[in-house]
Amino acid sequence: xxxxxxxxxxxxxxxxxxxxxxxxxxxxxxxxxxxxxxxxxxxxxxxxxxxxxxxxxxxxxxxxxxxxxxxxxxxxxxxxxxxxxxxxxxxxxxxxxxxxxxxxxxxxxxxxxxxxxxxxxxxxxxxxxxxxxxxxxxxxxxxxxxxxxxxxxxxxxxxxxxxxxxxxxxxxxxxxxxxxxxxxxxxxxxxxxxxxxxxxxxxxxxxxxxxxxxxxxxxxxxxxxxxxxxxxxxxxxxxxxxxxxxxxxxxxxxxxxxxxxxxxxxxxxxxxxxx
Numbered sequence: 001x002x003x004x005x006x007x008x009x010x011x012x013x014x015x016x017x018x019x020x021x022x023x024x025x026x027x028x029x030x031x032x033x034x035x036x037x038x039x040x041x042x043x044x045x046x047x048x049x050x051x052x053x054x055x056x057x058x059x060x061x062x063x064x065x066x067x068x069x070x071x072x073x074x075x076x077x078x079x080x081x082x083x084x085x086x087x088x089x090x091x092x093x094x095x096x097x098x099x100x101x102x103x104x105x106x107x108x109x110x111x112x113x114x115x116x117x118x119x120x121x122x123x124x125x126x127x128x129x130x131x132x133x134x135x136x137x138x139x140x141x142x143x144x145x146x147x148x149x150x151x152x153x154x155x156x157x158x159x160x161x162x163x164x165x166x167x168x169x170x171x172x173x174x175x176x177x178x179x180x181x182x183x184x185x186x187x188x189x190x191x192x193x194x195x196x197x198x199x200x201x202x203x204x205x206x207x208x209x210x211x212x213x214x215x216x217x218x219x220x221x222x223x224x225x226x227x228x229x230x231x232x233x234x235x236x237x238x239x240x241x242x243x244x245x246x247x248x249x250x251x252x253x254x255x256x257x258x259x260x261x262x263x264x265x266x267x268x269x270x271x272x273x274x275x
Contacts, residue, residue: 027116029125035115036125039108040133045098050133053091054141058148060084065149068156076238077158078170081149082142085237089178090203092134096186097198099126100266104193119270123190127183127263134182138175146171166239173248174237180255181206181233187262191269206230229258 040046061081072080100123103109116122143162153159160167184206189198210228213221225231226246235242235251246254 027118027121029121032116032121032125033129035112036122036129040099040129043098043102045102046095049091049095049098050137053088054137056087056091057082057084057141058145060087061145061149062152065152068153068158070156073157076170076240076242077153077160078146078167078174079238080158081146081153082171082174082237084145085138085142085174085178088138088141089181092138092178092182093185093202094199096130096134096182096184097189097195097202099130099189100186101189101193101195101198105195120267123263123267123270126190127186130186131179131183135175135179138178139172142171142174170237170239173252176252177233177236177255180259181229183259184229184262187259187266190266191262227254229255232258 060083064081064083068080103112112122113119146162146167150159150161162168162171185198185202188201189195192198192201206229210225210231213225222244226244232246232251232254235245235248236255241247245251
């Protein structure tokens with residue numbers, strides 16, 4: 001029996017022979033991206049959240065344009081018609097948190113990390129897919145809202161067209177700002193691994209804390225708060241320079257650094273700790 005077992009181990013039978021060709025199902029960046037794309041769009045919450053964000057921006061833009069009577073002449077036109085982005089930001093941030101922390105809540109993250117043992121490609125793919133979807137949808141919604149609002153603003157001091165200087169840049173800048181802010185939320189979801197915790201951290205630290213700090217009678221605090229995410233993002237969606245805000249270039253750089261820092265912290269925890 002020993003000789004037979006040894007012979008079988010040394011010379012496996014044809015039925016147990018190793019396949020001549022390697023399996024075609026390899027883990028590649030494209031396949032991980034495709035997986036995250038399918039996971040994003042098969043969730044009902046994705047459709048509801050994105051539709052709500054678009055409707056809010058468009059509805060507020062139409063309302064602002066149709067009720068304009070000249071009282072807000074000092075407000076930048078793009079900022080004026082895109083007031084709804086302040087509400088849509090919450091929707092995109094919640095979606096970003098659901099993209100990461102939602103998998104921890106359902107336990108789906110175990111299957112994802114089992115399929116991709118290196119782990120980090122899962123996080124980068126989530127961020128890449130979410131960034132592409134958020135920016136594209138924000139930009140399209142901003143342009144449509146601007147054009148629709150101009151139906152009522154035509155002939156007023158806020159009449160502009162897409163070809164006027166700075167308009168497209170401000171519309172795109174607003175989309176970039178919302179996208180990067182939402183990426184911070186996505187990173188917080190991956191870092192905290194809790195949907196309520198991620199939402200609370202985003203609202204508390206990103207939206208509320210800077211406003212609280214500005215009430216302190218200290219010049220150093222006022223200067224520092226300009227480099228917080230929400231304040232840096234405010235400089236991106238305006239044709240004219242926003243008072244008491246950093247320049248658009250600086251704002252973009254600072255906002256990108258915030259997003260990279262939070263995603264980096266989430267990547268470090270994902271790599272070093274168990275699910």
